[in-house]
Amino acid sequence: MERVHRLSYAVDAAAPAGTLYTLVADTTPWPLFLADTVHTERLDFDGLTERYLHWAGAEGEPRASLWRRNLDAGRRRVDFREERPEAPVTASSGSWRVERLAPGWSRLLLEQDLTVAEVPGAQRVLDAAAARGRAAADGLRAVAERWRGLDGRLVSFEESVRIQGPAEPVQTFLYEAGSWPGRVAHVTGAEVAEHRPGVQRVRLANRDADGSPYPTDEVRVCFPAAGRIVFKRLRPHPLLAAHSGEWSVEPDPAGVTVVCRHDVLLDGRKTERVADADPARARRYVRELLGRESRAVLDAAQEYAGEPVRALRSV
Template sequence: MTTTDTNTRHAAHEITVSAPADAVYRLIAEVENWPQIFPPTIHVDHVEKGGHEERIRIWATANGEPKSWASRRTLDPRGRRITFRQEVSAPPVAEMGGTWIIEQQPDGDSLVRLLHDYRAIGDDPASLDWIEQAVDRNSRSELAALKQNVERAHAARELTFSFEDTVLIEGSAKDAYDFIDEAHLWVDRLPHVARVDFAEPAPGLQSLEMDTRAKDGSTHTTKSYRVTFPHRAIAYKQVTLPALMTLHTGLWTFEEYPRGVAATSQHTVVLNPANIARVLGPDATVEDARAYVQSALSTNSRATLGYAKAHAEKKR
């Protein structure tokens, strides 16, 4: 639902979730989990945090385009309300804010309401329509994902796992970071990468599509959005996924230590149980799929980290 006044439009979306209101509130309040919960969200970073006030930076897609903005949030655990306002909005948005409201229902369910108010730069009608479509699409997507995530919590616990690989490099964090950052050169630098389509639509925000070769010789196409933090980390979220995954987020980190740098590749994965039999055979289990996916991702990560190590130590 959208209403309009002279300069500001208002939108309201809601959904019923079969879970206690306090649990739903916590899920929304903990923004570090948003890339795993909300499909449009690529990465969220805390800039400031104290008491019930916080400042966060969000990287997300809007109508298929990657955007970034900073927001201030006020958390009200007792009232189960979270108000937010973008500090500097991404064009064509001039101003945007809103409120999450979670209400406990008599039957044990929760009513989740998501309110928005927004303006377009110059109050341009075409931009207002674009924003309206983005708010509607993202709100529906976020609420549906929230409902699914909470209601399938027990199943998701079995299907969700995280792991990491680390190598110690006798070189600089900058040189190791640069190797991962310069993904447009991976076709020449990494044997398991067959094709790369790389773009940086805004500083620190990258789009990376590539074909990678698995151990069995097959080739898989993936697309990711990446957020860079020179020279300490690169966070990413895959938006085109292999058949065995419904979600894959990752984080490359580069931590200085006395003799060099510890370079780590972290992965969080949610398996797609509907495709396990088709990909791995009728007798394959969730554990088989987990082992297969972790082996494939870890093999590529360790290979990439190994080449980053050689690159950094050669430049030392």
């Protein structure tokens, strides 16, 4: 036996309708904007229709879901459907709509239809879906209302290193973050939990450039066959409001290129203390800080990958 349940939620935002629609339509930065979203990955997009994977979950336990969406910018509407919902949900679809209320004011409406098998625990599934919808709408509203300074607080960059050797030891080093203390300069402690294969909770004790300690707590989703690890820090560096990114190992006949990408949202109130309210200076400061840390991991990975070679030569 199944029942169809309609969930709906609406929030008003002190932001232009076009700004709010843009945040709904582009899922790429959602890990920086939505607390439960760890990673999004677009699979197909023709300008009107897209398919994307969405890794999200509370308490650092993300699960993947596959979605198809139809985007209508003229009507400021996005229709969506989950392609393979998880039991007891048998169908999930709905829409996001943005309405202009007045100059500088808009309304975001979320409607979702869930077909759920009538089994024990079905109500908990509905309650969780409703909570996720409310959190997503509230999160997008909060970002939209700070849209004037948003571009200045977003920073994306990459660090990379070239290694003349196989990919496997590099991937092993990046995967086994528990081995980083003593190898990576700024990491003084590590705690790694992996309750499901490929999904890690990593807590690191770090030392800042001035020697002061700071902890980070992140979720990592690992794709060993593709040489990728995507991450989101649930507890980022103190200067950041949000931080996500990816480690990737790209092999070729001559060796591998190891890349670390960072996407961050600055905490404007805290960066003022180190940048005298200068957004450009704040971006440079954070870029240098995270770049230095990722280079330390990359250098350690390069050294780790070379260890078998040095040991063989010393025999």
